[in-house]
Amino acid sequence: MPFPNSPFEDAFNSRMITSLHEEISDTTILNEDYEKTLKWLCCAPKITSYRVNTLKTNAEEVLKAIRAHISKVLGEHYIKAEAHPLLFNTIIIGNNEMESKSLEKYFKEIIVDVECGAAILRGAHVYAPGVMAMFSGTQINEKVSIYADVNKRCKKGLQKLYEDDKIFLGNGITRMVRHQLFGDQIVPRVFSSPSTKLRKKVGQLKARCAEFGARAHCFEADSSKILRPQGHSQTRIADGPPFSAETFNRVLLDAPCSALGKRPQLANRVSEKVVKSYVPLQRRLFETAVGLLKVNGTLVYSTCTITLAENEGMVAWALRTFKCLKLVKPSLRLGGPGWGGTSLTEQERNCVQRFGPDQDVDSVGFFFACFVKQRS
């Protein structure tokens, strides 16, 4: 089947994307723009950007190494790698534009889940846990065609032709056989608890910071509760949260969000309740962030979603709620203006940056806004 025009089911309430939290909005996003956005979400970005660690090397050196690797492995001019025209530490690698439509299809098929399918479309190899079905008798080093199970109905371990809707992703060569993928018996798996995982992540982050001579203080806390109530004595940052008001010069609130900007999304069955659950959390985190920020300090709010409520809606709410905040326009502009339909003026909509189908850079869908805290 062809790529879908929307990652959502027919019953999906499109107003979840274009309406505001609680308030009624009359968003000016046109139906055709909305449809274009949904189609854009289904396909993979045409580029992948990498930020070069300039403490270790520079973009030119990395670019040379990448180009040499590409030409050795895939042949000259197969994939383009370029320096970003405006960001000195960024490299852009183009997607292989070879049309999967023109590929020969093999008799033996591999069915993968939609998450694995999305990763493959971004250039990943097929990873074993994502495989749902493989013909019985498939040997190592066999040529196979790979499809995504777009309706999420394939039974794990299926060994014959999967007849439900499936999207052709490309061809590959098998490196494992069925019993390695699915096992002969059910093997219990031990999952680490979220806090074990988090501690491991924190340990890795600290080690990376130490490698570059940076001092990092990492704390495990609910960030909506890390502002010390007024009247309590000042503490040192190293002592951990809660922190006193006006402690930080800069705050990056890369907020938990509905992540609807992820690309590609072949099928997304997110519920209305889940999408709506983010704004209250984002508001609580925002309130803490403003409290922790010093006067003249900078706050950046960002999401990787496309909903009006979590993006322009949050900015409009923040400007109404915190009179000390001034929305500023970053000098570098790569994204487009914010959507209409909130109390933001046109000038304010031109201060935020929204990344959608109309930008020169074909990124994932995301949004950011930059504020400076003034003396109230």
Ligand SMILES: C[S@@+](CC[C@H](N)C(=O)[O-])C[C@H]1O[C@@H](n2cnc3c(N)ncnc32)[C@H](O)[C@@H]1O
């Ligand atoms: C968009 S991600 C941020 C990713 C991060 N900037 C990075 O580069 O790894 C949002 C993160 O917020 C975390 N989160 C969600 N609720 C939180 C809370 N109440 N306090 C602190 N972190 C929270 C999520 O676990 C998630 O890791």
